Amino acid sequence: MEAFTRLDSVAVPLPRPNIDTDQIIPGRFLSRPREVDHSAFLFHDARRLPGTEEPNPDFPLNQEAYRPARIIVAGRNFACGSSRESAVWALFDAGFRCAIAPSFGDIFRNNGMKNGLLPVVLPAEAVAALIAQIEAAPGARVTVDLVALTVTFPDGTVHGFEVDPFARHCLLEGLDEIGLTLSLEDQIAAFERRFGRENSR
Amino acid sequence: MSDAPRTMFEKIWDRHRVLEREDGQTLLYVDRHLMHDGGAVAFDVLRKRGLKPRAPERIFAVPDHYVPTDSRKLEEIRDPRHRELVEKLARNTAEHGIRNFGLGDPNQGIVHVIGPETGLSQPGMVMVCGDSHTSTHGALGALAFGIGSTEVAHVLATQTLWQRKPKAMRITVEGQLGPGVSAKDVILAIIAKIGAAGATGHVIEYAGSAITSLSMEGRLTLCNMSIEAGGRAGMVAPDETTFAYLAGRPYAPEDWEAAVERWRALPSDPGALFDAEVTLDGDAIEPMVTWGNSPEDALPIGGVVPGPDLAADAERREMMARMLDYMGLAPGTRLDGLPVDRVFIGSCTNSRIEDLRAAAAIARGRKVAEGVEAWVVPGSEPVKRQAEAEGLHEVFRAAGFAWREPGCSMCLGVNGDIAPPGTRVASTSNRNFMGRQGPGARTHLVSPAMAAAAAVSGHFTDVRRLMAESA
Incomplete structure (x- = not known):
């Protein structure tokens, strides 16, 4: 996994609640292996005018000032719904490394942490303030620091956030959990001996 | 272990804890891992690392996402990419000795239908599947939740999963459901009340007379949509309805009496504390219909499409306008x-x-x-x-x-x-x-x-x- 320590980047606003993973990557693009570049599927339908291949000029991701964005700032319950990990891949392949929202779908949050895409939860008022700032000055930069656990807004205000210590450790080091867990084989085997045949059939 | 009253969720959690780190992360043992035809990526991860599934006897697979519903023949799957996924599931499971209920198998079906139906889903289990609707199996008193493909690979390789303990929420629905009102209406009414993120970070336990009087099918519907309320999982305490449903199923426990005795100890202890409590009046629930693009946008059939002017804030107002436009609906309809x-x-x-x-x-x-x-x-x-x-x-x-x-x-x-x-x-x-x-x-x-x-x-x-x- 790609490590995440500190990111200073343009942030793109998507000020809507309940943006689900079906919108992030529609179902018809799910059957691809991870090796495929998923960036073209990101918000595939939302970024086009209905029923056409024409880009929707109102969709923030289509706007020039936001093109370099590696941070996405969204409304509550971002990436709710389906467990499709390709929602993370599509964001990651399009360059995103961080999402900021008042809340996330639990599964997406886990998927992000395990794929180098940091989900940052800030209070709804702070997210609203951040969106107002990046909409007022498209292209404004935001800094996310996973060591200090802070987000620095364009106006210079600093906002702390919390993240699971274990997930943070893995992200900072770019660690992959499978390797770590395999090193605990003795303890898993001991558990299995204690657990016996319970729930085996 | 202290004698403090515990919720059903805590009992299952405690029973499956392989180890807990000082930072609170818990390595949880998985009893049952269900897979479907969207799971090829996880096998790719294993192959690349030269690993094998640790406990193939605990894994069961079925193609459901990509199968056609006008044919049972693999060669009649028109899209080659879809056909390949169904074939890959058959190949990957055969290679590792995993039971696959393939196309044409008398037990093939939607993974969350066949789990309970075959008796694979049981009270007290930790169950996972690379699909968000895994919460369904909680209807039997299991702790069941959806995971992404990286986590699927982790479970394949280690039969465990790293988790931070979620909070517990109890949703109590008392009363008697009226004629024409089903479990689907109950869960839509719940989500309309608490919102699509209302249970985020929580495991829901459904309780109350309107819930316990539901059939197993109804409970499966209810728990299925826990994820639409943001819930990590949804559960109903096992009872006689559960035991009667499971008895005689192909994968029901061999030592049935011992299993039932164990299951009887699962329900939350009296006085167990929940982090959040929600109550609904079952008598008042009506047949529901959604009008918007989130399951929280649900109303009784007698309702009218709401107008954005009713929205609590600007963000919601803008979202409502967007949804009404997408849905082709005018306020007041x-x-x-x-x-x-x-x-x-x-x-x-x-x-x-x-x-x-x-x-x-x-x-x-x-x-x-x-x-x-x-x-x-x-x-x-x-x-x-x-x-x-x-x-x-x-x-x-x-x-x-x-x-x-x-x-x-x-x-x-x-x-x-x-x-x-x-x-x-x-x-x-x-x-x-x-x-x-x-x-x-x-x-x-x-x-x-x-x-x-x-x-x-x-x-x-x-x-x-x-x-x-x-x-």
Whole structure:
């Protein structure tokens, strides 16, 4: 996994609640292996005018000032719904490394942490303030620091956030959990001996 | 272990803890790992690392997402990419000695239908699957939740998962559900009340007389949509209904008496503390219909489409305007009477035998309205066989419904079963997201009886009216 320590980047606003993973990557693009570049599927339908291949000029991701964005700032319950990990891949392949929202779908949050895409939860008022700032000055930069656990807004205000210590450790080091867990084989085997045949059939 | 009263969720959690780190992360043992045809990526991860599944006997697989619902033949899957995924599942499971209920197997079906139906899903288990609707299996008193493909690979390799303990929420529904009101209406009413993120970070335990009087099928519907309230999982305490349902199923425990004794100790202790409590009045729940693009946008059938001016804030106002535009609805439109183009009865939410019986009771002796295309997609081969034994397929066919083969089908449309842009769909599935049933398709979530009522009326209507006519 790609490590995440500190990111200073343009942030793109998507000020809507309940943006689900079906919108992030529609179902018809799910059957691809991870090796495929998923960036073209990101918000595939939302970024086009209905029923056409024409880009929707109102969709923030289509706007020039936001093109370099590696941070996405969204409304509550971002990436709710389906467990499709390709929602993370599509964001990651399009360059995103961080999402900021008042809340996330639990599964997406886990998927992000395990794929180098940091989900940052800030209070709804702070997210609203951040969106107002990046909409007022498209292209404004935001800094996310996973060591200090802070987000620095364009106006210079600093906002702390919390993240699971274990997930943070893995992200900072770019660690992959499978390797770590395999090193605990003795303890898993001991558990299995204690657990016996319970729930085996 | 202290003697403090524990919730059912805590009991299962504690029982499966392999180890806990100082930072609170817990390595949790997984009893049952269910897989489907969208899971090829996880096997790729294993292969690349030279690893094998640690406990293949704990893994069960079934193709459901990409299978056609007009054929049972692999070679008739038109999209080569989809065919490849179904083939890959068969190959990967065969290579590792994992039981696969493949296309043509008498137990094939939607993973969340066949788990309970075969007896693979049991009280007290930790169950995972690379699908968000894994919460379904909590209906039997299991801790069951959906995971992403990286986590699927982790479970394959280690039979464990790193988790931080979620919070516990109890949702109590007391009272008696009225005629024509089903578990689907209960869960839609719950989500309308607490919101699509109302249970984020929580495991939900459903309780109260309106819940305990539900059949197992009803409980499965209820727990299925826990994820639509943001819940990590949903559970119902096992009781006589659960034991009667599981008895005699192919994968029921060999030592049945010992298992039931263990299961009787699972329900939350009196006085166990929940981090959040929600209550609803079961008597007041009515048949529900969604109008927007989140399951939280649900109203009783007697309701009208709300206007953005009612929104609590600017963000919600903007979102409501966007949803009304997508759904082609004007504020003030009565839901009762809104015309439909398509009807879909199926999905892991509502494709079990009771669902089909409820829909058939409305369809019996009636005709699908002119211009409406209506499908029934049974949840599994056993459901299909049972329905056919009861003659339900003839009821549906006589009414003009298409009677199809088991699979996820139009719930998410990844197999190509989609509705054209602008089509208004009455659907018994779980998500009314934009584009979920095809780009531009307009999904309204309802119960099976309400879907059948919409099919024969040509518009959404109060199923209780049709029930009164039939009586």
